[in-house]
Amino acid sequence: DVLAAMMQDRPLSVVHATAQSQVVGKRHYGRKAVAAGGGGGDLSGVARRDFDPLLAWVGRVKLAPDGTARVRFNTGDGLSSYRLVAIATAGSDLFGTGAAPLRTTQALQLLPGIPPVVREGDQYVATVLARNATDKPMAITAQASAGGQALPAISASIPAGGAHTLAWPVRAPAQGSLQWTVRASSGAASDALQVQQQVLPAVPPQVLMATLLQGGGTTPLALPAGARGGSIGIALSRSLGGALPGVRSYMAAYPYDCIEQRLSVAVALQDRARWDASATGLAAWQDERGLLRFFPAAWLDGDAALSAHVLKLSAQSGWPLPAGARERLVAGLAAVVAGQGPRPATEPERVAALSALAAAGAAAPSQLAAISPRLDAWPTATLIDWADAVAVLAPGRLPAAEAALRARLDAQGTTLSPTRGLEGGPLLASPDAARAALLAHAVRHGWRAEAPRLARALMLAQARGHWDTTAANALAVLALGDFGRAHEAAPVAGTTNVALGPTSRAVAWGKGDPAPVNLPWPAGQTALNIRHAGSGQPWAQVTASAAVPITRPLLSGFAVTRTISAVSQATPGRWTRGDVMRVRITVTPRAPTRWMVINDPVPAGATILGGTLGGRSELLAGGESASGTPPSFVERRSDAIHAHFEVVGRGAITHEYTLRLGTRGTLNLPPTRVEALYAPEMMALIPNRPIVVE
Numbered sequence: 001d002v003l004a005a006m007m008q009d010r011p012l013s014v015v016h017a018t019a020q021s022q023v024v025g026k027r028h029y030g031r032k033a034v035a036a037g038g039g040g041g042d043l044s045g046v047a048r049r050d051f052d053p054l055l056a057w058v059g060r061v062k063l064a065p066d067g068t069a070r071v072r073f074n075t076g077d078g079l080s081s082y083r084l085v086a087i088a089t090a091g092s093d094l095f096g097t098g099a100a101p102l103r104t105t106q107a108l109q110l111l112p113g114i115p116p117v118v119r120e121g122d123q124y125v126a127t128v129l130a131r132n133a134t135d136k137p138m139a140i141t142a143q144a145s146a147g148g149q150a151l152p153a154i155s156a157s158i159p160a161g162g163a164h165t166l167a168w169p170v171r172a173p174a175q176g177s178l179q180w181t182v183r184a185s186s187g188a189a190s191d192a193l194q195v196q197q198q199v200l201p202a203v204p205p206q207v208l209m210a211t212l213l214q215g216g217g218t219t220p221l222a223l224p225a226g227a228r229g230g231s232i233g234i235a236l237s238r239s240l241g242g243a244l245p246g247v248r249s250y251m252a253a254y255p256y257d258c259i260e261q262r263l264s265v266a267v268a269l270q271d272r273a274r275w276d277a278s279a280t281g282l283a284a285w286q287d288e289r290g291l292l293r294f295f296p297a298a299w300l301d302g303d304a305a306l307s308a309h310v311l312k313l314s315a316q317s318g319w320p321l322p323a324g325a326r327e328r329l330v331a332g333l334a335a336v337v338a339g340q341g342p343r344p345a346t347e348p349e350r351v352a353a354l355s356a357l358a359a360a361g362a363a364a365p366s367q368l369a370a371i372s373p374r375l376d377a378w379p380t381a382t383l384i385d386w387a388d389a390v391a392v393l394a395p396g397r398l399p400a401a402e403a404a405l406r407a408r409l410d411a412q413g414t415t416l417s418p419t420r421g422l423e424g425g426p427l428l429a430s431p432d433a434a435r436a437a438l439l440a441h442a443v444r445h446g447w448r449a450e451a452p453r454l455a456r457a458l459m460l461a462q463a464r465g466h467w468d469t470t471a472a473n474a475l476a477v478l479a480l481g482d483f484g485r486a487h488e489a490a491p492v493a494g495t496t497n498v499a500l501g502p503t504s505r506a507v508a509w510g511k512g513d514p515a516p517v518n519l520p521w522p523a524g525q526t527a528l529n530i531r532h533a534g535s536g537q538p539w540a541q542v543t544a545s546a547a548v549p550i551t552r553p554l555l556s557g558f559a560v561t562r563t564i565s566a567v568s569q570a571t572p573g574r575w576t577r578g579d580v581m582r583v584r585i586t587v588t589p590r591a592p593t594r595w596m597v598i599n600d601p602v603p604a605g606a607t608i609l610g611g612t613l614g615g616r617s618e619l620l621a622g623g624e625s626a627s628g629t630p631p632s633f634v635e636r637r638s639d640a641i642h643a644h645f646e647v648v649g650r651g652a653i654t655h656e657y658t659l660r661l662g663t664r665g666t667l668n669l670p671p672t673r674v675e676a677l678y679a680p681e682m683m684a685l686i687p688n689r690p691i692v693v694e
Contacts, residue, residue, distance in 0.1 A: 047181055047192040048077035048110075055082055063088075075102075077193070079109050107134050108189040110142075113165075114180055115605030115663045116195075117639045119202040122172040122604050124665030127165050128182050132158040134189075142166050142184040146197075147173065169665075172604075175201045200639060202668035203547040204253075205230055210246050210465035210544070213530055215537040221500070221544055222525035230546030232528065234498050234517040236507055237539050239488040240455050241480030245516060246465015246543045247473050254470060256597060256642060256677065257635065258294040259285045260306050260428070264474035267317050275319045282325040289341060290332030294595065295633040295644065304336045304349040305426035308356035309471055315359040316440070316478050330362045337367050347371070348382040348425045355385035358392040365393045375404040380421035381429030383408075384437045391445060402445070405438070409450070415460060416453035427594060427678055432461050432472035440479040443486050455483045465543045468680045494534010501526040509534065521546065550671045550687040557682030558674045559588040562600070567658060575693045579661050580609070587674050588652040593682055598631075598643040598655055599673040603691045605663025608636040628653035648676075667691045 056073035063069050075082075082102040089095045113127040126146070132138040138158045144151045144166075156164045166182075176199055183192040208227075211219055221232060235245045251268040254261060259278065266275035284296040291302025292310055311329055314321050321329070333353040336345045345353070350371055357363035373386060387401035410419040418438065422431040435458045442451045458476060467473045496507045496514075501522040507514045521544075530540050553560070566572075567580040575581070585598055602608060628651050635642040636657075643655050669688035676682040 047183070047194040049194040050076040051078050052076055053078070053080075061086075075104055079104050079106065079111075105133055106189075106191065107132075108138065108140065108184060108186060108191045109133060110182055110184055110191045110193050112180070112182065112193060112195050113605075113662070114195050114197060115638075117198045117200060118172040118604040119200045119668045119670070120172055120175050121202050122665060122667050124170065124172070124604060124663050124667060126168045126170055126180070127663075129163050129165055130156065130158060130184055131163040132160060135160045138186045138189065140164075140184045140186040142182065144168055144180065144182045146170060146180050147178040172199050175199045198639075200670075201547060202670060203228070203549050204670055205545050205547045207246050207249070207464040207466075207543050207545045208548070209542075210462060211542045212459050213540040213542065216496075216530045216532050216540070218530075219528045219542055220525060221522065221528055223521040223546060224548055226551075227546040227548045230521060230544070232500060232519045232521065233543045233545070234519070234528075234530065235513075235541045235543075236496055236517070237513045237541070238492045238536070239480075239484035240452075240459060240539055241477070241484055242539055242541055243513065243516065244477065244480075245541060246462065247467070247477065249543075249545070250464075250466040251470065251473055255599060255640070256644075258595075258644075259292055259296075260294065260309060261470045261677075263310055263313060264470040267313055267319075267474040268470070268477045270477070272319060275317075279314075279319075279321050279325075282322055283328075286325060286328055286332075289335060290328030290330075291336070292329065294646070297633055300632060300646070301343070302332065303427065304333070304345045304353055305428050307333055307336075308349070308352040308426070309428050312356040312359050313474060313478075315356070315361075316475075326360075330357065330360065333357055334362075334367070337363075337370055339370065346426070347374075348379060348385075348429070351378070351382050351385045351389070352426045352429070355389045358389045363389070363393055368393055368397075373401075375401060378421070379424035379429065379434075380405075380408060380418045381425035381434040381437065383421065384434065384441055387441055388437075391441075398445070405441075406450075411453070412457075414453060415457035416450055417457040417461075428469065428471040430467075430469045430472050430678060430680075432458075432467035433469060433475055435461055436467070436472055436475035436479045440475070440482060443479065443482045448487070451483060451487055455480065455487075465541075469678055471678075492534070492536030492538045494532065494536075496530065496532045496534075496538060496540075499529045509538070550685050552687065554683075554685040556684065557590050557593075557676065557679075558596075558684040559590070560672070560674050560684045560686050561586045562672055562686055562688070571694075575661055575691060577661055577664050577693055579693075580658060581606075581661060582656060582658050584654065584656045585672065585674075586652055586654045587684075589648050589650060589682070591682070592647075592649050593676040593679050594647055595677045596645045596648045596682075597673075597675060597677060598645075599640055599675070600643075600657075601640045601669045601672065601688065602638075602659055603661060603663070603667040603669065603693065604665070605667075606659045606661050608641055609658040609660060610636075631655060661691075661693050664693050667693065 055076060058071055061069045061071060083099055084102055085099045087097045109131040111129040111131060113129060118124060130140055130142060137160055140156055140158060142154045151168045154166050158164045178197040178199055180195040180197055184190065233245050235243045237243055247268055251265045254265055262278040263275060266278060285292050287293055287302035289302055291304060291307045293300040293302050294306060307329055311333065333356060335341055336353040337350050354363060354367055375383060383405055387398060387405060390397040390401055408418045408420055409416050417435065422434055439454045439458050442454050467476050493509050498505045498507065498517050500519045503519050505517050507517060528542065532538055563584045565582050567582050569579045570576045583600060585600060587598065629645055629648060631643040632646040633644045641657050668690050672686040672688060674684040
């Protein structure tokens with residue numbers, strides 16, 4: 001079947017080219033039409049905003065008897081060239097393709113060079129190219145507004161067939177989303193466009209302190225020296241887990257994007273739409289065995305621990321995976337349990353795979369014979385996976401597994417937590433993930449005396465309002481939800497009073513949990529007082545956040561250096577728009593680890609060169625050098641580059657990338673981050689100075 005062979009599932013890829021002389025402020029392919037504008041016809045009263053480079057996708061078109069078909073689509077707002085492509089098949093041996101060009105234009109064209117991402121406090125020049133597409137000179141008047149703030153009007157004369165750059169110096173406001181509107185007119189000719197701009201924090205806010213109180217209490221607070229912004233958040237709830245504000249803010253702002261992180265974030269935020277959007281394309285992340293890769297790249301192998309986590313997350317949340325992808329995933333995990341595959345799975349990975357299959361209702365009791373239990377030697381995460389599996393497949397073997405689990409627990413006041421075996425296990429089995437899995441097992445299997453104490457231990461294991469990894473946060477949210485439904489039915493009524501210095505709030509309890517209370521930081525050290533008047537003992541989760549600038553490197557597990565050099569510079573010693581810069585980052589791990597990421601910010605309006613996309617000059621990027629382990633996957637974003645390394649040894653790693661500066665101004669940069677995604681104790685922060693582009 002030639003056609004099936006040619007049209008089989010392939011990894012995500014893009015075939016794209018640009019006419020670089022026509023591009024202002026080069027972008028990544030997802031926004032490639034932004035710089036080219038859009039419109040057509042008499043749209044003087046309408047601002048162009050739909051710059052999607054994909055006009056239409058019709059999967060199946062039925063032909064008329066004469067072999068023709070008519071497909072309707074909108075051209076959007078892009079002033080650009082498009083390619084219309086049709087692929088035809090007939091029977092098992094006939095297929096073909098055809099293509100035709102389509103171009104949209106108008107007399108007066110505005111082409112925005114406004115950077116899609118800036119940072120709070122950036123002082124930059126927003127540019128828009130006005131083009132005269134007629135054979136006569138044109139005098140125009142242009143007006144612009146950013147976020148509702150009107151900017152000075154600009155008048156300009158444009159020769160026939162020429163162009164003129166309109167420039168507005170601006171300062172980026174507080175973080176958020178900013179809408180730019182630009183209008184220009186010359187007699188009957190006019191154009192208008194709207195561009196969305198994201199404003200990121202120059203100093204990312206972080207949770208400085210988080211604590212958990214029941215029924216009330218007092219907590220001293222003081223804003224650290226040099227910190228700015230932020231607030232004190234108090235989330236009141238009837239249940240121990242409650243709204244988990246620290247978890248929500250941490251997961252909502254999580255910067256990385258592998259499939260585990262996408263799905264774990266969706267579960268932690270209880271966002272079914274986000275889960276469905278990520279799960280829909282799951283087949284692109286699977287290898288030939290059906291196991292999931294961390295990224296949709298053909299050169300990566302599927303990972304047994306990741307695959308088991310995703311299948312178990314689907315089973316415990318009740319949110320489905322696509323049927324075809326799920327079937328292949330189940331088959332791949334069954335092969336892992338049986339010890340099949342090019343790379344033998346570790347025993348903890350095989351037990352995790354069996355536990356996931358059991359949770360999904362896709363395991364058979366006969367599969368237990370493939371594993372020889374070592375209850376006293378296994379890591380705690382593996383022992384919990386085994387207990388979950390035998391509870392479904394061989395209930396008679398559950399008491400022995402649970403006895404081994406209980407033997408590892410230590411009671412400290414009102415908490416109960418494992419004392420050994422928290423390290424080790426599959427890749428995603430962090431200490432907090434093991435605590436969450438243990439609570440989930442206790443709730444499902446009737447540990448009524450132990451479950452409340454395990455839940456308190458899990459909550460107290462948080463650091464800065466969240467747990468150690470994305471996987472742990474997702475599992476903990478599910479476990480605490482199950483715990484709340486099974487164990488916390490005590491009513492709460494009355495009023496809870498919250499006071500911080502001269503500011504106070506009275507929160508009345510109704511049917512649901514009240515809305516969170518946010519208070520500004522006090523001047524100097526002040527105590528936060530929470531008192532409840534009424535029945536019940538509500539829980540209060542207090543999170544104190546602020547933006548704290550990094551003034552010196554913070555190194556834990558990695559030694560990191562960062563240098564920049566000029567590839568091409570119009571004026572030696574000074575950066576100007578259009579110059580090309582090379583960034584070199586050297587990382588020396590102090591211990592081997594898996595899935596390390598280098599997260600390096602790029603200046604507003606800059607374009608990362610290299611890769612396979614048009615407009616990202618491979619010639620200029622060709623001088624990049626690297627040493628040590630090469631990255632397994634690189635994400636080139638408009639605000640940062642993320643270089644992911646699957647396996648890292650003790651040797652130094654050097655990673656280089658090249659970027660073209662596209663925006664004039666003084667551009668802020670947050671710290672460079674290097675971190676092991678599943679070993680959070682290994683992390684480094686390097687402060688960066690602002691870049692001045694003339």
